[in-house]
Amino acid sequence: MAIIAAINLGFVLFDLSYVPWRTFYFRNLPKLTQVYDPVKGIEPHRDTQNYLQVVNRLQNQISNTGLQSSQVKATLEDLKNLSVEMIEENPFASASKSGTLEKIKNRMRAHIGDDSAKEAFRIFWSQEYLSKQSFTKEIGFFARNIKPLIASNYYRRIGENGEYIDRFWLYDLPIVLLFTLDLIVRSYFIKRRHSSFSWLNAILWHWYDAIFLIPAWRWLRIIPVAFRLDKAQLLKLHGLRRQIEQGIVANFAEEITQMVVIRVIDQTQQSIHNGDLTRWLKQSRSVNTYVDINNINEIEAISGIVVKATVHQVLPKIQPEIVALLRHSIDSALNQSPIYRNLHSLPGMGEMQTQLSEKLATEITTNLHKALVSAVEDPVAAQLSSRLIQRFGESLGDEIQRKKILTEIQSLLFDFLEEVKINYVQRLSQEDMEQILEKTRQLKNQVSVPAVVKQNSTLVEMRKIK
Missing domain, CATH: 1.20.120 (Four Helix Bundle (Hemerythrin (Met), subunit A))
Known part of the structure; x- marks a missing residue:
């Protein structure tokens, strides 16, 4: 079918060129004009x-x-x-x-x-x-x-419809009927394979073949012919298809990214304009439109987990590095003291400095770690810390809620978001989305190559075992 489609396309292109190039055909192929002149009237x-x-x-x-x-x-x-x-x-x-x-x-x-x-x-x-x-x-x-x-x-000659006589459709009709039958048969098997498909979905599975059924714009048949030759491996169109897909995806990616970012910024600006910032500062859950699905302050819970992990697991592992840093800081501070520089000349003072710095740095680190552990594990300290943070937030919120400060903050935030929106869209328009897609494709290839190599190695090992 691919060969038949290609021959038909050549016939279509010849028909389209016949009238404009008839003088050429008449001079060089006079017998051809004698045969084809009646077709075009x-x-x-x-x-x-x-x-x-x-x-x-x-x-x-x-x-x-x-x-x-x-x-x-x-x-x-x-x-x-x-x-x-x-x-x-x-x-x-x-x-x-x-x-x-x-x-x-x-x-x-x-x-x-x-x-x-x-x-x-x-x-x-x-x-x-x-x-x-x-x-x-x-x-x-x-x-x-x-x-x-x-x-x-x-x-x-001109027909009764006022158009030039053109009998090409009579010669093209058998090809149209052939590809119509082919499209129906293929759509039937697709519909049987996918029972949820409608006839329209099955036909659209091979949408390009429907171009053969269009009586006008016959030059568009180059599209289904290219698809068929590519599938039959008679024509290599992978590179061209990749470039076309890349161009289409690049345009859609740019438009969709702009729409999403601008939508998020607009929603934030609208929230600021509607006074959501004021209601959030007042901590009024009755009027806040934020939906809490588990009655847990996720930020507070995450902060607690991070703090405990830092105190119990991270700090003990990095304690030698902290001690070395503190010892260096103590030595530097002592060396800058004029009195210590005079005492440093006395016998044994250098060794005593090293011992003193080592002990002092170790004591500071150990006591600091114990203090942090006690603060984390002590419920009273945790309650006091929570109360301090809460009081700090309330005081800061009360101060920000003053009309002058709140109005100024809202105005600055609104302008800042507008600047982000303008500059982001401008930068995105200047970026080459095709380069981004090309980098993505290269990363995929880098990931797929090791997988292929590993698969081939496995096959070789299995053959050796056999």
């Missing part, structure tokens, strides 16, 4: 066709009766009149080939050396001129330079 234009028939009659008359006969004279007069009519009526306009007529006029003017195309044709089709210049030579010029341009003109 094209037939020779009667005026230009009659002109060439009169020229052929002239040649036959000269061969039979000579150039100076009365029959030849009458035929030359007919050609003069037909030349003037061709220039004035422009039979090439209906086929959008007025440029061809201009070529004919320019070539005849250049050949005769007259600025008037009508006069140039009158001179060319005269017994005096043809006798003087040699009829064989002049008719050869006409056959090489003028006749092919006149013969390329055509008339395209």
